Amino acid sequence: MSSDKAPTTGHHRLNVLAFCLTFACAVLVGQLFRYQVIDHDELRQDALNQRTWEKEVSTDRGFVADANGHILALDTIEWKVSASPPLVIHPDEIAGRFAELLGLPRDEVYAKLTSEGPWVQLAAGVDYEAGEEILALDEPGITCLPEHRRFYPEGELFAHVIGIVNNTGDGFYGVEGYHNQMLRGDAGYRRVEQNPVGQELPFSPLEAEAPEPGTSLILTIDRNIQYIAEQELLKGLDEYGAESGTVLIMDPQSGSILALVSQPSYDPNDFAEAELRLLPDPTVSKMWEPGSIFKIITWAAGLDSGTISPGTTFYDDGALEVGGRVIRNWDRQGHGLVTMQDGLVQSLNTVAAFISTSTGKDQFYTYLRRFGFGTLTQVDLASEGPGMMKLPGDSNWFPSELGTNSFGQGVAVTPMQMIVAASAVANKGMLMKPHIVGEMITKNREGTVRRIRVDPMMVRWAISQETAQTMTQMLVQVVEKGATQAQIPGYRVAGKTGTAQIPTPYGYHPSDTIGSFVGYVPADDPQFIVLVKLDKPTASPWGSQTAAPTFRAIAERLLVYMQIPPDEIRLAASQ
């Protein structure tokens, strides 16, 4: 019996062993199957991730140049130097050399090189030459990484035009802000293999995508005109004791901005030190009640709607009631029977209120909208504001505003809106979209360069050609008979002065004013239009005595620079 059982038990054990081995094998095969088949992709990716490194390939931000190709903003190289103290071999020997190159005390550098931590930053913003020298030293444990930094060679001169770029490479204000996406381009990448120490292996990358360089911009601004504008504005501020000021120069026929200056300004290379209020461009983001220069629009609306003609008469007794509010002239005087031409030359508020009320609120505000007030001009500069214009039907609009708006009170505009509107009169009634970028230079990933020119764009007809011509003639009379300080011998200048009171929470400021002048030359074929705005001048409150002479100083230099001959010679040549 027992001899029968023994083989059975042995056989059973063998079976168990075989089963266990089979099971173990099955587990192994199963695991292998899982590793090799089921989790294959994931594990392969994990392995690849361990030994590969995706490096971002940064690209240069596009440059910005003026109309003549002078560079206004470009990327430069700065270095960030850091150390891994455990890997530095002779800190005592290299500390002196590094201190010299980095412009730091030797003790400070030595302390950092011998510190406990695994990594320490020695210096940031190291200049190009010093960085290259450090790189050439090839010291173990020292890392020298290049960083892009925006550089503005013209400094304050173009601060408001260009804007700034922060540490992360994003642009704010001006052209840098508006065209940020285009300027910064798209970074590429390279997936490379690395050794255990983290050094890139010298094989071609596993994957790579070339960066798309940022688009470069050629502005319509002329650096020389900008310089003239800045010089004359600074002179004006100094001579008339004004707190701040703006000069805007535009080609009325194309909408191209030729110069854009505001003071006080800041150095964009060191914007962190500048006052925050100085960073936005006042020409597009600061609004003011324009005062009498707004009468250009009122008169244009009256003429175009057929409500008035230059010879239409009005008896001015010095006061006119509109919506329960009495409107008076700047001199508090009545001027008797005056024509519309006289009313514009003498800048009479009563005549302006007469025109707006005669035109009717619906039509009057329609014209203001046609001239672009209350909306963005869509100029390619960041942080543009729409100004403020209340319309009939708005809860805060009162009938008296039809009267006050006619001479530029109760309506707030930006300098850009004002010059664009005045340009429509200069440009035969055609309202052009203002633009500051004249050309774009793009380069795609394949390296193909394209130059795209920005063409002038018409927005709409604000007034008819006939009205615009009549307005120009009336504005020439304004300069010849009223704003004589804006006259330029040999040239017919069309323009209008403005003296605006400054609103406060308790009514208008008793003494502070904003003097302004907008004018274009030559009147019959305007090559440029200039808006001058001086805030709180102390020498005189009147725009005719502060902004108008500043306009003349600028225009005289521009006529020389732009080679515009006197009217007599020019008209004789064109006949």
Next chain:
Amino acid sequence: MSRQAPPVLFRYQSDTGPSLTVVLAVFVALFVLFLWLHFIVAQQIESVGREIQVKTEELHRIERQIQDLQRQIAIAGSQKRLALRAQSLGYQPQKPVYLRVQGPLPPDSTSIEGPVGRMSSMLFGFTSELTQTSSTWDALTSEMNAGSTVPDAP
């Protein structure tokens, strides 16, 4: 009398192929050859890879140098610097005198190649297919830059 077998002059050996030693020797030789070839190719790959790395670093260094030179050119040609330099050399803004002349007008200045394209290609390494327009002033200054005869400084 039994016949003696003839003397064996040649022993015929059946064709069993090369001996194991020979096979192993050939195999080892081939293996070594393969390793050697692999080593040579790997070395060349490594060498070319290093060369690419060095050239890439050199390229980056040159690109950085170009950027720095652009910065230096921009600083040297900045408006305020030029204005100060012009002032120190005695240049003064002049008022032009216009004279009425008889005869045809000069050609339109818009047909003259301006400095933008040239400057772009000089500084940024590309050329433009677009015809650049410029004012007469630009044309004159570009001629001056090109070194043509210009009036002496006042």
